[in-house]
Amino acid sequence: MALDRWLALAILGLCLVYGYTAWFTMDANLPRFMQRNPVWPSTFPKALSVMGAICAMYILVFQKPMDAPGEDDVDYRKLLSYNWVQALALIALMLLYAVCLRPLGFIGATMGFLIIGAWILGERRVHISALVAAIAAGSIWYLVSEVLGIFLRPLPFFLM
């Protein structure tokens, strides 16, 4: 089974769970007075779940095989021939950034993200990437926090 059918199957599962919630469990707590309404919070989701399930089934059954992707596109069948290690490392780095942003502060976390990101992609001259990261993190923090007034904690939690 090709990837697009697997994904259609996954979406079908999602629609079924979504539909189950909409059709059976959601309206249990609906107040009396709202039950007299012609439209309930679950009305639109009910319709969507049915349409989504039909559409996913259609793809699952009738979808023609995909064309081979162009030279420029990423072909999932040859996934391992690409730089998937770098891609995974960057995804991990993004998750790490999300976790560290609050405790480390904006400037520290951002500098770390940019330096390690550049290192993953092959920049080995850390002094240059550190300089670039410091300028970028500092100026963006200044723009967002001081000029625009959106609060971003710049320093680690134990300093500020």
Place this chain on the structure above:
Amino acid sequence: MLDGILLGLTTALSIQNLFLVTMGCIIGTLIGMLPGLGPMSIIAIMIPIAIGIGDPSGAMILLAGVYYGAIFGGSTSSILINAPGVASTVATSFDGYPMARRGQAGKALTIAAISSFIGGSVGAILLMIFAPALSSVALLFHSAEYFALMVLGLAAIAAFAGQGNVAKAVLMTILGLIMATVGEGALFNAARFTMGFPSLQSGFGFITLAMAMFALPEAMFLVMHPARSGKGGKAGEIGKLRITRQDARDMAPVVGRQSIQGFFIGVLPGAGATIASFLGYAVERNLASPKEREQFGKGSVKGLAAPEAANNAACSGSFVPLLTLGIPGSGTTAILLGALISLNVTPGPRLMTDSPEIFWAVIISMYIGNVVLLILNLPLIPYIAKLLAVPRPYLIPFILFFTLMGSYIGQNNPTELLILVLLGLGATALRMANYPLAPLLIGFILGRMMEDNFSRAMQLYRGPSFIWERPMTAALLVLAAILLVLPSWRARRERKRSLDSSMGD
């Protein structure tokens, strides 16, 4: 009307107001380039400054400049790094980004600047002529028609984004609509489908979803497949800025049509620039010859010019209900309404008679704003486009960082970043399997408005009878169905024809 124009000119051409419109355009462009800060948030940020000016005309002129600048800045990031920060520039990235990847970033930005200029200027002229008359047309549209209009818009998008694979596009649209139902709706104050996560209480963030659908998969693809970023480092080149005579000839009818169509869509409250840009793209794709249609999505001049002209014209259009009825048609104009009220000006039918200088100054300053934007941006384009010449080990972490920032600034919540990465992984898989992602995002954007209008119509008619009782609604829905069926019917007819001709030989 001539009196009004002269009055507007004298107000708008004062040194102070010229300065304000120029500043507004510069600030708007610079901040609009950061994905995540759309015109709405920039205008909200600028309000205290605008109110500080004290003079309502000056304040409106500043804010209108910011508005235009932000929209142009938004197209820049869509074209260069495929990260549309604003819903109305999503369609710009369809053709703008492939063009930039082919090494024609400069040309793409020039086309965008010129189309926006013409779209905005035509919009301002139409606003002058039609503002009073159009306010009554906008009132004719009820929730039922809005619902139908949105169904039509989604169908048009699914039909064009599918490219022979309408089922996948429809499935993505439905998935987007499903995602839009997560969180609290406007009509029912109960959280739905949050699966117990408090961060989903207010639903998925638009920026988060936009970044996850476009920028993240693109960055991942660039990492995995470096050859993709252009052969021989072509993507680093800015290319010529000049557009050829042929390009200009291709653009002219598209820009003309879309400026007018975009304006009229912008007039409808709630429709706004987003729908205008998508419908503009879809319409132009259908009008193009089969050979040109192939180019759409791969860097077509027409495909880039259409949404740009349409969204700027629609921005002018969205001022019609604001200035004539006092009804804001979009989030941005709602913020402008708030600014006006705090300046002690009440927009509405009496604005034109009570304080004509404000009404006309705003219209004239829109025109001036467009000129300023063009003069400012054309010389800046080579520098803006240099962004692409940044070496890979720096460019990609920066794109990822701006994606993360964009969704963080809006919500100030690190959980949003985790959602972003997870959605981005899903989007990467969907993209590998040839699922078009634009319909998902558009479904998500329109989903909430669509449900609200649907529910309102249901309540007014106490059931779904509005579908057949209101002729305009029925007509729009039928049109939507035709749009969905048309591509497969056309494909079948072509297959049959090629079969026939081969039999005839």
